[in-house]
Amino acid sequence: MMQQPEAKTISLAKIIVFIYGIISYVIFLAIFLYAISFLxxxxxxxxxxxxxxxxLVxxxxxxxxxxxxxxxxxxLMARQKFKTWWTKFIFEPMERSTYVLFSSLALLLLFWQWQPMGGIIWNINNLGGRIILLSLFGLGWVIVLISTFLINHFDLFGLRQVYLYLRGKDYTFLEFKTPGLYKYVRHPLYVGWFFAFWMTPRMTVAHLVFAIITTIYILIAIQLEEKDLIKIHGETYENYRREVPMLIPFLAQFK
Ligand SMILES: C[S@@+](CC[C@H](N)C(=O)[O-])C[C@H]1O[C@@H](n2cnc3c(N)ncnc32)[C@H](O)[C@@H]1O
Structure with missing residues (x-):
């Protein structure tokens, strides 16, 4: 009889963690849709x-x-060293959801405080040109979404972690895999971002600043991510890196 309250507390904790994961994910989805409209x-x-x-300045x-x-x-929050330190304060199954939540909040701040800057860099009025650019913009978002599912959408957004905890199972790291688009480039998801950020019929100064800075950021992030991937998967990732180009399919010189 004495043990009953403890068992209840544990399952309540699991449910709270699970709900936290779901809420973080729903907030991310809303921000994802907002980002499409914003761009x-x-x-x-x-x-x-x-x-x-x-x-302007x-x-x-x-x-x-x-x-x-x-x-x-x-x-910072994606680095292994930070996660090791951070999980001393935050419950481990909630770590990824918290990362997703903080990323959404940083984007929310960006959308809220963003300062348009005017100044047209290009403006395509031709209907065919507009349709092509908007289609490539849409394709970018589709590539992003598909890539998350090819790796593991639910793990990337923290849902797998909170679900495993709810079911009382231990977390297992994702296996290294190269399905679909990952056979042609090592970073299809980032290729999707490039399409989403650059493909626009009307490029203003603010949009250009956004596209240039995010492109530089992604190129740096790739170096950090690959360092971690080599640490985790060793020779398997080294071989993959030798065989598959980083961002541009079939272009051996951009490996
Ligand atoms: C936001 S995803 C981006 C994946 C990849 N850079 C891309 O652009 O498609 C980042 C996470 O994916 C993981 N990851 C990257 N490539 C992977 C692969 N081939 N198999 C499994 N996980 C991978 C990284 O460890 C990291 O946790």
Whole structure:
């Protein structure tokens, strides 16, 4: 009889952790949809290419700071050393969901405080050209989504971790795998981001700043991610790195 409350507390903790994971995921999904609208200038009140409201230099400083906050949060919290330290304070099955939640909050701050800067770099009025660019923009988001499922969508967004905990099972690391798109490039998900960030019929200064900084950030992030992947998978990843190009399929010189 005395043990009953303890058993109840444990299962309640599991349910709370699971709900936390679901809430983080739902917030991420909302931010993901918001990001699509923000980048292609539909539905949202302020988008990446809206009219400027403050002087150019001030807007540039704010935008670079917002992108910097996201980059630091997203890269720092993904490093193994940080996770080892962080899980002394935060319950391990919640670690990935917390990463997803913090990433969503950093993006929310970016969308909220973003300063449009005006200045048209290019503006394609031709209908065919617009359709092609918008299709490539959409393709980018589809590639991103497909890539997450090829690796393991539910693990990347923390749902697998909280589900395993709910079922009382230990977490197992994802196996290294190279299905589908991963046979052609090592980072299809990032290729998807490049399409989503660069493919636009109307490129303003703010959009260009966003595309350039995120491109530099992704190229740096790849180096950090591959360091970790080599640590975890050793020769298997070294061989994969030799055989498969980083971002551009069939281009051996860009390995
Ligand atoms: C946001 S995903 C991006 C994956 C990859 N860089 C891409 O662009 O498609 C980052 C996570 O995927 C994992 N990852 C990257 N390549 C992988 C592979 N081939 N198999 C399994 N996990 C992988 C990394 O360890 C990291 O935790």
């Amino acid at each position: 292609c200038n539909i539905i949202v009140p302020k988008s990446i290419d809206s009219s400027p409201e403050i002087p 001030k807007a540039l400083l704010i935008n670079v700071t917002l992108l910097g906050i996201f980059a630091v949060q997203h890269s």
